[in-house]
Amino acid sequence: MFRALLAAALALVAAIGHAQDFPARAINLIVPNPPGGMNQIHAQPLGAVIEKLYKQPAPVLNKPGATAAAGTAFVANQPPDGYNVLVTTPNLYLATEKDKLFGIQSPYKLEQIVPIALLSADPLAFCVQTENPIKTIPELVAAAKAKQGGMSFSSSGPYGITHVPAAMFLDAAGIKMRHVPTTGGGPAVIQLLGGHVDMHDGGLAAVAPHIKSGKLRPLGLTDLKRSSAFPDVPTMKELGYEVEAYLWVGLFTAAGVPEATMTKLREVVRKAVADPLFQDAMAKASVVIDYRDTPEFRKFFDADYKRLAGAVKAIGRLDEHK
Numbered sequence: 001m002f003r004a005l006l007a008a009a010l011a012l013v014a015a016i017g018h019a020q021d022f023p024a025r026a027i028n029l030i031v032p033n034p035p036g037g038m039n040q041i042h043a044q045p046l047g048a049v050i051e052k053l054y055k056q057p058a059p060v061l062n063k064p065g066a067t068a069a070a071g072t073a074f075v076a077n078q079p080p081d082g083y084n085v086l087v088t089t090p091n092l093y094l095a096t097e098k099d100k101l102f103g104i105q106s107p108y109k110l111e112q113i114v115p116i117a118l119l120s121a122d123p124l125a126f127c128v129q130t131e132n133p134i135k136t137i138p139e140l141v142a143a144a145k146a147k148q149g150g151m152s153f154s155s156s157g158p159y160g161i162t163h164v165p166a167a168m169f170l171d172a173a174g175i176k177m178r179h180v181p182t183t184g185g186g187p188a189v190i191q192l193l194g195g196h197v198d199m200h201d202g203g204l205a206a207v208a209p210h211i212k213s214g215k216l217r218p219l220g221l222t223d224l225k226r227s228s229a230f231p232d233v234p235t236m237k238e239l240g241y242e243v244e245a246y247l248w249v250g251l252f253t254a255a256g257v258p259e260a261t262m263t264k265l266r267e268v269v270r271k272a273v274a275d276p277l278f279q280d281a282m283a284k285a286s287v288v289i290d291y292r293d294t295p296e297f298r299k300f301f302d303a304d305y306k307r308l309a310g311a312v313k314a315i316g317r318l319d320e321h322k
Contacts, residue, residue: 019260026057032071045281076112080256097312098159118292121248123223144175152178154191165245203247
């Protein structure tokens with residue numbers, strides 16, 4: 001009994017000692033997507049600030065594949081030491097919910113990773129081309145009903161973060177539109193800009209430049225409150241549609257990191273996010289920082305997961321709708 005207690009005490013002392021030295025080597029920022037996109041926009045300046053503040057490398061490692069599942073699985077299966085940090089979006093759980101629909105074994109379980117902090121939570125904006133005569137969501141709904149499935153919308157991919165909210169809207173409005181999936185958020189926006197689809201619901205940071213340039217017209221936002229950047233654009237809930245969704249970016253690491261090390265890692269992130277270098281980079285990318293530490297992020301994550309997981313189930317297996 002005494003030896004067991006002594007061993008536990010020594011282990012605790014060692015863990016505290018390691019935490020005090022954290023970070024003692026490189027913190028890898030894992031982006032489970034190709035270069036570019038929201039995850040990269042956040043990870044690149046975050047790594048630069050961590051290196052500046054702590055004199056340790058914080059390289060951004062892109063590990064794309066399987067709709068972000070490959071990079072996520074990589075982090076989930078790393079030693080729980082806090083040195084591998086996943087930078088990701090709601091695709092984290094949308095991928096596992098999709099796998100459940102098709103009876104596929106996911107390469108990771110959500111229990112294998114834990115949240116560190118939320119960095120931003122962009123609403124999505126339902127947009128049309130400015131040449132389109134549709135100027136409001138009610139007009140969009142009326143046009144879709146008149147064309148009986150003849151209209152279309154683009155997304156970043158089946159069951160992705162721009163597909164699921166669109167499906168929520170179609171269901172709430174009682175309308176049908178043809179889904180045109182693409183390989184990412186950028187290509188989905190290009191589909192709308194090129195006039196190949198009638199609508200796209202992109203992350204606000206992704207569509208803001210095109211709204212400001214006059215190429216796209218925003219009709220509704222998926223936030224609970226209006227955006228300070230576009231105060232004239234109503235929320236979907238204002239318009240009577242229960243559609244709430246966010247293209248958020250958060251940080252995660254492998255489950256099982258000792259509490260003392262996790263506390264230190266949260267401190268590293270908190271200081272990096274508060275640094276002017278990171279703040280300026282986000283402002284230039286039209287991203288509004290919405291930093292939330294682990295407890296607050298966990299509450300946000302759980303509510304978001306419940307809401308969108310239910311939407312994925314409502315969509316069902318897409319092969320059954322062909």
